[in-house]
Amino acid sequence: MANTYDLIIIGGGPAGLSAAIYGGRARLKTLVINKGTIGGLVNTTREIVNYPGYTQVSGPDLMKDFHKHAQSFGVEFLKEEVVSVDLSQEEKTIKTKKGKEFSAKAVIIACGSEPRLLNIPGEKRLRGSGVAYCATCDAEFFEGEDVVVVGSGDQAIEEGMFITKFARKVTVIVLHDEGILDCNKVSAEKAFNNPKIEFVWNATIEEVLGVENVEGVKLKNLKTGSSSELTCQGVFFFVGMVPSTKYLIDTGIEIDRRGYIPVNDLMETNLEGVYAVGDNRIKYLRQVVSAAGDGATAAVAAERYIEELNVFNSNVLQSEKKVLLLFENALINESLEFGTLLEEVNSESADNYKIVKVDMATKKNLAHKYDIKTAPAVIVLEKGKEIKRLTCVLDKDKLKSQLC
């Protein structure tokens, strides 16, 4: 099948591209499926000053370098939106909006996040008529006008300062007490010193007002509970992000109530061969540098997983000899003793069988596949097919009789 890959990465931001670089370099047949512009949300950042090795670089330029780097290792790219997945089987399948189907041995989920909507009255209706989410795209439309910025994180304050290049005045609506912003200290200081920026403290936005275009906003003071109106021609929302993981709901992959995917140190999700990296996973720091680290970790973990899968296929499923698949648990004495006995019996009968040991603690997928709950357990396979299961007794003769 032409659409079969070793590794498919969903999402082409810094996490996905880093995973692609490692996957490509490990000679995995790797495909990145990305629905928008390569680089993802990093493209909305005009200036990055904390990615090691780049003193100052624009988001799009940095992502072009990531992209080129991945391409140099032979990674394939497809511009499409993934709409459904089946990740619970050994062969993972992925369907796109245009009806294309792909399969892979391992999948890395790197879909990132998207701006959160507040869902307040007027927000949706006046989108593009004064309600905006991207300063680079839209700030220029507010030349000489009054603009409100909602939020006080890095993005809100930095974008707010950019908007002052065009707008007459920028009013920042902040949840916190006077003087407290969520953004970094350098940006906060710059904002406080910018004569075009004003702040409204302890406030939230309740409604965007206007008929055809934005005419103002309705604010609520959190301390007093009183409402007030503020005239403006534009509102920019920077109120955080939500993970783009909706298509994964009910696919068996674990997602927390906010939509983020929990993973372990290896970026493994609850499903075998499925990894989550970057902004769509539960994590402490959401930056390009940490996304890149995630991608590298997941790609290496996926590479090892695929390697194990391939070894199992060639050692067990395609073995000329019959295989005794022995499920072991190193913590159970009886399991270890049984293993020794099984090897002894086999060698006494001219090594008729090939014994393959499976550690139940690390190879959970295999135990699950063969529905093994306790160790020791032995499955006899001929040409990859199960022909019987042994009764695991610590009695040499009884064991021998089962193997004849």
Place this chain on the structure above:
Amino acid sequence: MSLQQLNSNSFEEIIYDDCESCLVIFSRKDCHVCKEVVPMLDELKPQYEGKFGFFYVDVEEDKNLFQRFSLKGVPQILFFANGEYQGKLAGKVEEETVEEKIAEVLNA
């Protein structure tokens, strides 16, 4: 990109003189949302060949056009039929939404 780019003059001719039923996307080069919406229109265009026109305006190159429609952001897709403005779609719109709007304009 297969969308024909319009300037003030060609906009006048196609929308108001020829009265073509069509859409015009107002976009700019460094807008990341535009980069998702424009290719979607590109792919949609062949299905409407001869029935509905697809055009493109770069707001940086033709400022007077966006000012004329008092647009407050990109991307925005404006719809026209018989030389009259038929409404717009703003921001990141889905293919289905555009198709529905085209059907509405064509059936009006």
